[in-house]
Every structure is written in structure tokens, then in C-alpha cells.
Amino acid sequence: MVKRAHIFFYVFLLFSTMELLGQSEIDGDLKILSELTLLKSPLIQRNKLETDRAEADYRTQRSAFDYQLSAGANITKSELTLFDADPGNQVLFGDLETKNTDFGIGLQKRFRTGLVADISSSYSGLSDNFPINRFNEEVGPHISDHTASATLSLTQPLLRNNGIKVTTAFEKSSVLAIESANLNFELNVAFEILQLGKAYWQYLGAYKSLGVFKENENRVRNVLEITEELVKADKKPESDLVQIKADLAQQERQTTTAQQNLFTARINLGRVIGTDEVESRNIGDPANEFPTILQAKFNAEKNLGTMVALARNYRTDIKAIENNNKGLELQLFSAKNAVLPQLDLTGFVTYGGAATGGGIGRYLDAFGNRQGRNHTIGLGLTFSFPLNNNLAKANFAKSKIALTDQRLSYENLIRNIDLNVSIAFTNLENSVVILNKAKETLAYYQEVFHNERVKFQNGLTTLLNLILFQERLTFAQLEHLRAQEQFATAILDLRFETGTLISMGENETLTSVDKLMFYTLPGIN
Numbered sequence: 001m002v003k004r005a006h007i008f009f010y011v012f013l014l015f016s017t018m019e020l021l022g023q024s025e026i027d028g029d030l031k032i033l034s035e036l037t038l039l040k041s042p043l044i045q046r047n048k049l050e051t052d053r054a055e056a057d058y059r060t061q062r063s064a065f066d067y068q069l070s071a072g073a074n075i076t077k078s079e080l081t082l083f084d085a086d087p088g089n090q091v092l093f094g095d096l097e098t099k100n101t102d103f104g105i106g107l108q109k110r111f112r113t114g115l116v117a118d119i120s121s122s123y124s125g126l127s128d129n130f131p132i133n134r135f136n137e138e139v140g141p142h143i144s145d146h147t148a149s150a151t152l153s154l155t156q157p158l159l160r161n162n163g164i165k166v167t168t169a170f171e172k173s174s175v176l177a178i179e180s181a182n183l184n185f186e187l188n189v190a191f192e193i194l195q196l197g198k199a200y201w202q203y204l205g206a207y208k209s210l211g212v213f214k215e216n217e218n219r220v221r222n223v224l225e226i227t228e229e230l231v232k233a234d235k236k237p238e239s240d241l242v243q244i245k246a247d248l249a250q251q252e253r254q255t256t257t258a259q260q261n262l263f264t265a266r267i268n269l270g271r272v273i274g275t276d277e278v279e280s281r282n283i284g285d286p287a288n289e290f291p292t293i294l295q296a297k298f299n300a301e302k303n304l305g306t307m308v309a310l311a312r313n314y315r316t317d318i319k320a321i322e323n324n325n326k327g328l329e330l331q332l333f334s335a336k337n338a339v340l341p342q343l344d345l346t347g348f349v350t351y352g353g354a355a356t357g358g359g360i361g362r363y364l365d366a367f368g369n370r371q372g373r374n375h376t377i378g379l380g381l382t383f384s385f386p387l388n389n390n391l392a393k394a395n396f397a398k399s400k401i402a403l404t405d406q407r408l409s410y411e412n413l414i415r416n417i418d419l420n421v422s423i424a425f426t427n428l429e430n431s432v433v434i435l436n437k438a439k440e441t442l443a444y445y446q447e448v449f450h451n452e453r454v455k456f457q458n459g460l461t462t463l464l465n466l467i468l469f470q471e472r473l474t475f476a477q478l479e480h481l482r483a484q485e486q487f488a489t490a491i492l493d494l495r496f497e498t499g500t501l502i503s504m505g506e507n508e509t510l511t512s513v514d515k516l517m518f519y520t521l522p523g524i525n
Contacts (some may be wrong), residue, residue, distance in 0.1 A: 016139070033273060047188040061171040092131070148354075209262075353373040
């Protein structure tokens with residue numbers, strides 16, 4: 001009934017991640033980084049506390065049906081100096097000494113039907129130094145009188161708190177709250193994996209951008225070498241060298257900026273994972289490439305209606321709020337019941353006895369003796385009802401308001417999920433178009449730059465044209481990287497919005513994330 005998989009969740013990841021952090025460099029693989037995120041992310045750890053709180057609340061509600069054991073003991077000794085006129089002075093020489101020993105034990109249990117059972121037993125032992133008993137018989141001093149009794153009482157509510165649905169309303173509601181907490185925990189984990197994926201693609205984009213700027217810098221150096229040869233051959237003016245050197249300085253500046261961007265992206269990736277500054281620096285180069293359209297298996301069959309249906313089926317927050325609705329309905333039923341008067345029927349039976357003699361062991365003899373034995377059977381009705389009953393009416397009104405508010409939240413959640421899925425799916429469709437166009441543009445500019453460089457070597461074009469097409473090629477490369485990152489992020493967004501980024505199952509433990517989820521569209525597993 002109560003989900004316990006999270007205990008293993010941390011135990012497993014603790015040992016696996018100790019091995020990861022023991023390395024000098026953290027592998028820049030998506031699967032390894034996702035495992036590290038599951039363990040170290042402070043937000044995931046804090047969200048896990050909500051499930052712990054829900055389980056604690058369940059134990060609170062369950063405590064209403066705990067066995068209640070009570071016991072008490074009392075020993076007293078008293079001395080009384082008799083008046084001179086007291087006839088007891090004729091048989092008693094000195095003060096009257098009395099010793100009294102009492103103890104009692106009871107066990108109470110409230111059942112889920114509303115029935116309250118109470119069983120108890122009491123004992124009293126009385127002795128004094130008076131040699132005559134209450135029947136005016138001489139028995140000698142310090143002879144104890146023992147009395148004992150046992151009582152069974154059953155109380156059944158007839159109106160308020162009558163029936164298992166009423167008495168277990170909050171207990172069942174707390175069970176639903178645990179399920180909701182686990183479902184919300186899964187959604188929150190998915191959100192953190194979403195942030196990890198986005199940070200990783202930004203890291204990969206920054207890593208590849210640095211490569212583009214270094215490649216561009218090498219192209220400029222190559223043009224500088226070609227120009228130097230052409231100047232020596234008197235095919236180009238020496239002033240062209242100044243222009244190329246200025247362009248080279250500009251490219252070196254951009255390379256340095258790209259190095260800083262890569263460092264920032266690496267640290268931000270560590271921030272999402274939950275690593276400290278030293279560990280974040282030790283994250284290795286990205287080991288995974290951007291997803292391709294072919295890998296994602298994008299096709300016309302993936303329409304908006306399909307994505308919305310997936311979200312309605314897999315979004316755990318929808319299931320969580322449905323559980324909350326059921327819980328509030330139970331609480332409303334309980335609040336409505338609390339408006340009723342209290343009418344309890346109580347039946348009880350008491351059996352007891354008396355015995356005389358020394359020692360507390362006579363406790364059982366008191367039940368066995370025929371003389372002094374007694375028993376009582378009784379029935380009783382108890383009625384109570386606050387005349388205005390404002391508290392119960394107020395709680396009932398608050399429960400109705402809470403349920404109405406929850407239903408409005410449910411409808412609003414469905415509406416926003418549909419809208420978000422629509423945005424994510426449209427963004428994916430556009431990112432496919434943008435990626436195809438960026439790839440096409442890059443291919444053209446690679447060919448154009450190659451042709452322009454050949455023409456420059458043959459003296460058929462100017463240096464400014466070569467620099468212009470070189471910059472356009474660099475821009476096309478960067479735009480292609482941005483399009484790849486946008487496409488990869490669009491896959492993640494659509495996965496998250498449809499609830500298919502991760503899946504913990506009914507009683508499963510999430511110890512890693514399937515890397516396939518970063519590369520394929522929902523419905524492709």
C-alpha cells in the first residue's frame with residue numbers, strides 16, 4: 001500500500017556514485033550524468049522529503065486505531081489516633097495503622113467500524129492492625145481484604161462516527177496523499193532530468209562552438225599563409241596582410257570567448273547535477289552527439305492528437321490531482337458526518353469478587369470465591385450535540401470549498417497541459433524545418449567558401465570577398481549547431497510535457513535514465 005522503493009533508491013545510488021566521484025574526471029556521458037543527478041540534486045532530495053512527510057501523515061491518521069494501554073498503581077499507609085471515647089480502644093492499643101494497595105490496568109481499541117472496546121481490571125487490598133473485621137469477628141491484626149473486578153465495555157456510535165467509511169476517511173485520504181506524493185516526486189525528478197538534458201545540450205553546443213571558432217581561426221591562418229605567398233609572388237598587395245592579421249586577431253578573441261562559454265556551460269551543468277565547484281570542473285568532454293531527425297523517427301504520424309493522448313495517459317501530476325480529489329471527497333463525507341448529533345450505545349459487563357488473607361497473591365482468589373462474588377450488566381445511551389454546531393458547519397463548508405477548488409485546479413491543469421503539449425509539438429515541428437534548412441545552408445556555404453578560396457588563390461576575387469564568405473561559413477556552422485541544440489531540446493520538452501521522459505512504474509526504483517529518451521520522440525521506445 002505504501003511505496004517503499006525510495007529506500008533502495010538512495011542505497012543503490014550511494015555506492016554507484018561513490019565510484020563515479022572517486023574518479024579524477026567525471027565521464028561526460030548522459031547516462032552517467034543522469035545517475036549522478038538522481039543522487040546529488042538537492043531539489044530531488046528535497047522533493048523526496050514530501051513523500052516522507054506524506055507517509056508520516058499516514059501514520060498519524062492510522063494512530064486513531066492504535067491500542068491504548070493504561071495502567072496505574074497506588075500504595076498508601078496512614079495512621080490514626082483514636083478518640084478516647086472510641087470503643088476501638090478496648091481492642092486496639094495504640095494508633096490505628098492502615099495500608100492500602102490499589103492497581104488497575106486497561107486496554108482500549110477503536111475499530112474502523114466506529115466500535116470502541118474497553119477492557120479493564122482493578123484490584124484493591126486493604127489491611128489494618130484492627131483485630132476485628134467488619135462483621136465484628138476477631139480475626140487478628142493485619143488481615144487484608146482483597147477486592148478485584150474486570151469490566152468489558154463496548155460503545156457503538158449510532159449517528160456521528162458510525163460506519164467504516166466515516167472512521168477511515170482521513171486514513172484512506174492519507175494513503176491517496178502518499179500515492180500523490182510519489183507521483184509528484186516522479187514528475188519533479190522528470191523536471192530535473194529535463195534541466196539536466198537542456199544543460200547537457202548547451203554544454204555540447206558550447207563544446208562544438210569552440211571547435212567551430214578554432215576551425216575558423218585555422219582557416220584565417222591558412223588564408224594568411226596563402227596571402228603571404230601571394231605577396232611574395234607580387235600577386236597581392238602587402239596591405240592585404242594587415243587586413244588578414246586584423247581578422248585573425250578578431251577570430252582569436254572569439255575563440256577565447258568560446259572557451260569562457262564552454263567553462264560556464266560546464267559549471268552550469270554541474271549546478272544542475274548538484275556537484276560542487278571542484279567536481280563540476282572535472283566533468284569530462286561531452287561523449288554524446290546531438291540527436292538526428294532520423295534517430296528521433298520524426299514522421300507525419302506523430303500528430304498533436306497523439307501527443308495530447310499520451311500526456312493524458314502518462315502525466316503523473318494528472319493522476320496525483322485525481323487522487324487528491326478522491327481524498328477531499330472522503331474528507332467532505334467525514335465533515336458532513338460531523339454535523340450530526342452524537343448518539344452512542346454502550347453495553348458493559350463487570351465481574352468481581354472479594355477475598356480475605358495475606359499477600360497480593362489473593363488477587364486471583366477474589367475472582368474465584370463464591371462468597372463476595374458480584375457481577376453487573378448494563379446498557380446506556382449518551383447523546384450530545386452543540387446547539388449551534390458552528391465548528392462542524394464551518395469545517396463542512398471549508399471541505400466543500402477545498403474540493404471545488406481542487407476540481408477547478410484539475411480542469412486548469414488539463415487545459416495547461418494541452419496547451420503546453422501543443423507548444424512543444426509545434427516547436428518540434430518547426431525545429432525540424434529549421435534544422436533541415438540550417439544543414440542545407442551550411443552545405444552551400446561550405447561549397448561557396450571552398451570555391452572562393454580557390455578563386456582567391458588564382459587572383460580571381462578580392463580578400464574582402466574571401467573574408468565575407470568565411471564569416472558566413474562560420475555563422476552557418478554556428479546556426480547549424482543552434483538548430484541541433486534546439487531540436488534536441490524540443491525532443492526533451494515534448495517528452496516532459498507528455499510525461500514520457502522517465503517512468504518509475506508502480507513499485508519500481510529509478511536508478512538511471514534510459515538514454516534513448518533523449519534521442520527519440522514519445523511513443524518510440
